[in-house]
Amino acid sequence: xxxxxxVLSEAEEAGATIVLRDVSRWYxxxxxxxxxxxxxxxxxxxxxxxNGAGKSTVLHMLSGFLQPSAGEVTVLGEPAWGNPGLYRRxxxxxxxxxxxxxxxxYEFVRLNARLQGLSDADESARQAIRLVDxxxxxxxxxxxxxxxxxQRIKVAAALVHDPAVxxxxxxxxxxxPRQRLHMIELFRKLAxxxxxxIFSSHILEEVERLAERVLVVVGGRLAASGAFREIRRLMTDxxxxxxxxxxxxxxxxxxxxxxxxxxxxxxxAEGLTVRTSQLGAFALAIPTIAxxxxxxxxxxxxxxxxxxxxxxxxxNR
Amino acid sequence: xxxIIAVMTxxxxxxxxxxxxxxxxxxxxILLALAYRIGSEDTDQQKWVAQVLFDGxxxxxxxxxxxxxxxxxxxxxxxxxxxxxYLLAKPVSRTKIIIGKLLAAWALTSVTVLVPGLVAGxxxxxGVPGHGLLVGFGIALVTGSLVYSALxxxxxxxxxxxxxAGLVYVFIWEGLINGLFxxxxxxxxxxYTLAVADIFVDLPRTVxxxxxxxxxxxxxxxxxxxxxxxxxxxxxxxxxxxxxx
Numbered sequence: 001x002x003x004x005x006x007v008l009s010e011a012e013e014a015g016a017t018i019v020l021r022d023v024s025r026w027y028x029x030x031x032x033x034x035x036x037x038x039x040x041x042x043x044x045x046x047x048x049x050x051n052g053a054g055k056s057t058v059l060h061m062l063s064g065f066l067q068p069s070a071g072e073v074t075v076l077g078e079p080a081w082g083n084p085g086l087y088r089r090x091x092x093x094x095x096x097x098x099x100x101x102x103x104x105x106y107e108f109v110r111l112n113a114r115l116q117g118l119s120d121a122d123e124s125a126r127q128a129i130r131l132v133d134x135x136x137x138x139x140x141x142x143x144x145x146x147x148x149x150x151q152r153i154k155v156a157a158a159l160v161h162d163p164a165v166x167x168x169x170x171x172x173x174x175x176x177p178r179q180r181l182h183m184i185e186l187f188r189k190l191a192x193x194x195x196x197x198i199f200s201s202h203i204l205e206e207v208e209r210l211a212e213r214v215l216v217v218v219g220g221r222l223a224a225s226g227a228f229r230e231i232r233r234l235m236t237d238x239x240x241x242x243x244x245x246x247x248x249x250x251x252x253x254x255x256x257x258x259x260x261x262x263x264x265x266x267x268x269a270e271g272l273t274v275r276t277s278q279l280g281a282f283a284l285a286i287p288t289i290a291x292x293x294x295x296x297x298x299x300x301x302x303x304x305x306x307x308x309x310x311x312x313x314x315x316n317r
Numbered sequence: 318x319x320x321i322i323a324v325m326t327x328x329x330x331x332x333x334x335x336x337x338x339x340x341x342x343x344x345x346x347i348l349l350a351l352a353y354r355i356g357s358e359d360t361d362q363q364k365w366v367a368q369v370l371f372d373g374x375x376x377x378x379x380x381x382x383x384x385x386x387x388x389x390x391x392x393x394x395x396x397x398x399x400x401x402x403y404l405l406a407k408p409v410s411r412t413k414i415i416i417g418k419l420l421a422a423w424a425l426t427s428v429t430v431l432v433p434g435l436v437a438g439x440x441x442x443x444g445v446p447g448h449g450l451l452v453g454f455g456i457a458l459v460t461g462s463l464v465y466s467a468l469x470x471x472x473x474x475x476x477x478x479x480x481x482a483g484l485v486y487v488f489i490w491e492g493l494i495n496g497l498f499x500x501x502x503x504x505x506x507x508x509y510t511l512a513v514a515d516i517f518v519d520l521p522r523t524v525x526x527x528x529x530x531x532x533x534x535x536x537x538x539x540x541x542x543x544x545x546x547x548x549x550x551x552x553x554x555x556x557x558x559x560x561x562x
Contacts, residue, residue: 063406065558082554087408096399100325102332114321115407157403 016041017165017196018062023071025057032057034220035071040198044191046211046228047200054220055200056095059169062198063092075165088116091158095169095200097150101143105134105153108142112157128156133182147174155183159190166190168199172206184210239263240279241303245271247296255293259285273303318409322417323424326391330425333394339386343429346375346437354440363450366441367518367525371454375434376510380461381487384426388469389479391422396473402558411553415470415546422466427459434458450525453517460538461510467542468506471549474556502528506541509534 016039025033033054047055060066064080073080113121132152214231216224249272253265261282264275276282395401472479491507502508512534515527
């Protein structure tokens with residue numbers, strides 16, 4: 001997989017099931033996606049980013065529900081926009097939890113099978129429901145389903161025609177840990193069979209557990225892409241900021257300034273703010289430094305650990 | 318495929334509490350006809366049935382109102398609650414989707430307005446010849462339902478405020494403007510409907526006075542159905558689901 005705003009090479013596009021070429025999408029004056037390019041092939045790719053980053057817009061363009069304002073989106077070699085025939089090979093799990101509330105789970109999945117034109121809609125529906133482990137509730141009205149059950153029946157509906165590409169918008173919303181684990185196993189199995197799975201999430205741990213490759217989307221741009229370990233390393237190696245409350249801020253500040261892991265020290269109303277470029281070295285050094293200069297550490301608190309801060313760093317690095 | 322979509326839509330529409338309430342509203346003509354037969358001293362039953370029951374209540378109020386609710390909900394309710402994605406993310410031509418939705422809205426509107434309308438007309442005409450009133454209005458209601466349904470299904474594809482747009486059409490355009498400017502009746506489903514009824518009714522103009530000729534009305538009806546269905550399909554082909562909707 002590759003990504004960024006650079007021009008994609010032929011090698012990158014060869015074998016890719018999903019290609020975005022310099023894609024932008026705007027709503028009036030608001031730019032939701034800005035010059036994004038990436039390819040993805042079989043396996044699980046996570047779209048990671050804070051709320052409002054443009055993940056859903058990317059998924060909507062991939063699923064043919066939004067026309068790119070500029071650029072080109074292809075899925076399985078075909079344009080995604082204005083191409084209903086593509087849905088024979090594409091499955092979609094939307095973020096909104098709404099399903100046809102008057103239908104039972106089985107009827108809902110069978111309806112999806114019939115709309116796909118499957119010859120044996122009944123058996124296909126049963127198989128898909130079995131996949132998501134919802135056989136016990138299949139004959140109940142979906143209107144009475146929990147959030148997690150609705151997620152699973154939506155996944156069954158998306159899988160009923162055995163698609164080559166599966167797009168999942170925040171698929172774990174409302175799922176309890178057991179359901180989450182089951183779905184993770186299911187998606188891994190589907191990916192191992194050669195399917196391309198793209199899913200969006202704003203939760204790092206979800207992406208870490210499921211995605212083999214990650215696209216970090218922030219402010220409508222692709223901030224980073226690659227294997228999850230690479231992204232995790234970038235996130236860990238970024239400069240970190242801590243707030244310290246001690247028995248003697250000035251003495252500790254003087255001691256810290258000379259340490260190689262520290263790039264800045266400031267006094268503030270909340271105490272001492274320390275910026276470090278080497279998280280591991282700083283974490284090991286701070287107790288020793290404090291003890292050596294006779295200062296008691298009362299509080300050590302990271303101040304930039306929100307996901308938004310991490311994403312902002314990736315964008316601006 | 319059209320049948321699957323139409324049946325699914327009917328099921329969705331019938332599952333809504335609004336549909337049940339409107340079904341009760343459709344009983345109003347029967348109650349009115351019973352009240353007329355029991356309490357009124359008006360002896361011109363044909364005139365009452367044509368002008369008060371059919372034109373005044375059913376064609377002017379009930380038919381457009383029912384068609385508006387069912388027509389805009391057939392696809393619009395799914396767009397609004399997000400379930401339209403399950404239909405649109407299928408390898409189904411947008412023409413079939415619109416036709417299926419239209420058939421469902423048309424069937425529901427026709428049945429809901431036609432059955433109580435005919436029963437009420439039959440009650441109102443007891444003891445006098447109908448001179449084609451029941452047949453004429455029966456056919457007019459079915460054809461009028463189709464034009465209204467096509468119009469309102471189209472509105473639901475082009476705007477999220479289809480119900481308001483439809484109410485403006487029914488009560489401002491047809492109810493007010495058409496009364497003030499005769500030329501605007503060329504674009505009035507209500508006048509098409511009355512003109513179709515007039516083809517089958519053998520009564521003087523003092524009883525039923527359709528403002529449009531039958532031939533232009535039928536031609537305009539066909540044109541209106543064709544244009545609204547064509548435009549709805551065209552808009553659905555370019556329909557977007559995303560942050561903007």
